[in-house]
Amino acid sequence: MLQFLGSAWALLFGMFLLMLGNGMQGTLLGIRGEIEGFDTFLMSIVMSAYFVGFLGGSRLAPHMIRRVGHVRVFAALASAISAVMILYPTFPNVALWALGRVLIGFCFSAVYVTAESWMNNAADNTNRGQALSVYMIVQTLGIVTAQALLLVGDPSGYVPFVIPSVLVSIAITPILLSISPTPAFETTKPMSLRQLMKFSPLGCVGMFILGGIFSAQFGMSSVYGSQAGLSVAQISTFVATFFIGAVVLQYPIGFISDRMDRRFLIIVVSIIGGAGCILGMLFGDVFTLLLLSAFVVGGMANPLYSLLIAHTNDFLEHDDMTAASGGLIFINGLGAILGPIVTGWMMGTSLGPGGFYLFTAVLFGAMILYAGYRSTVRASLPVEETGSYVPMGPTATSVAMEIAQEYAIETELEEEEAEPETKASTLEPTE
Secondary structure: OHHHHHHHHHHHHHHHHHHHHHHHHHHHHHHHHHHHOOOHHHHHHHHHHHHHHHHHHHHHHHHHHHHHOHHHHHHHHHHHHHHHHHHHHHOOOHHHHHHHHHHHHHHHHHHHHHHHHHHHHHOOOOOHHHHHHHHHHHHHHHHHHHHHHOOOOOOOOOHHHHHHHHHHHHHHHHHHHHOOOOOOOOOOOOOOHHHHHHHOHHHHHHHHHHHHHHHHHHHHHHHHHHHOOOOHHHHHHHHHHHHHHHHHHHHHHHHHHOOOOHHHHHHHHHHHHHHHHHHHHHOOOOHHHHHHHHHHHHHHHHHHHHHHHHHHHOOOOHHHHHHHHHHHHHHHHHHHHHHHHHHHHHHOOOOOOHHHHHHHHHHHHHHHHHHHHHHHHOOOOOHHHOOOOOOOOOOOOHHHHHHHHHHHHHHHHHHHHHHHHHHHHHHOOOO
């Protein structure tokens, strides 16, 4: 592990800076939109545009990298991100902001693909799982830290937009100067959605639902805070708490996941997440309880992503796991596009800010009902026949997903190889 950190510290530091920029611009636009007097539904379209671009980037980035190489793709798209962030306050227009969000979503997706392929090249079979965990933690910490930077300047001015632009520009330097080997880039042809749905209906439907939950949380939480009358400091704390919950609860839920029926755990996690939404909807005027609800919702939603992947893998052969990852990401992306739009529409009605939590609660409820239904039509696998849980975040691209799938396969094969040795040792006669 130390060898990986020694070779990839610049990549991790650069990704931390990139996530600072991404975390700032997402929250900042929600606050600035309220200042500019933009309609809540129009702002939801702006926020949804990011996920349109992200989905497109995840599909096209591999072709771009094969054509011009990692370095050119990374440098060009990171520069475009930096430029768009400066343009936001210069042209406060909903249509232009939406276009900028599409471009930034596309660029970030391609940048993640590039960085994750570098990360995979720096790791080996002995530390790939740990490397992926460190990478995900760095990403989340970047988003959390970004919320504190919102307090540096007045969101009605230029300074808060200049900061993420500069951070993204600086992030390019250590990565491009320190990473000399250019990794070979290969991605697996994705499995068709029809095949994937046949293997794991819950995995597919759950990923679509979860896309809506996560995008509403990531895209509309700052809009909710602005509409609810929270201060900038309170909004930044509120948004950060979602991701703090994700980091704190990811591994405990993962530990439990490898020791019980995953469908039952998906139901339990969704019930707790739905309860967190109801808490925020009923007691949103009490800031402490609002933070508690954000912690619970974020802490349940993010592990659900990894749970659904692990559940899907339980019904796949090893050779199919990597191919399935592209389909799962695409389905999640479709749900993510719709999440902010529906949330914004509900918040624009008589529900007001409460529409944010009501929509998320409905999605958690849909997850509970469908997981419960699937439990009645398909027998559960014995725990010893299920694969390993690998922590993943909803921002993961196809490259990170394939790394996780490969690690899960390697872990499962190692466990299968160890079983005969364990049984043999227990059968040895004792003197």
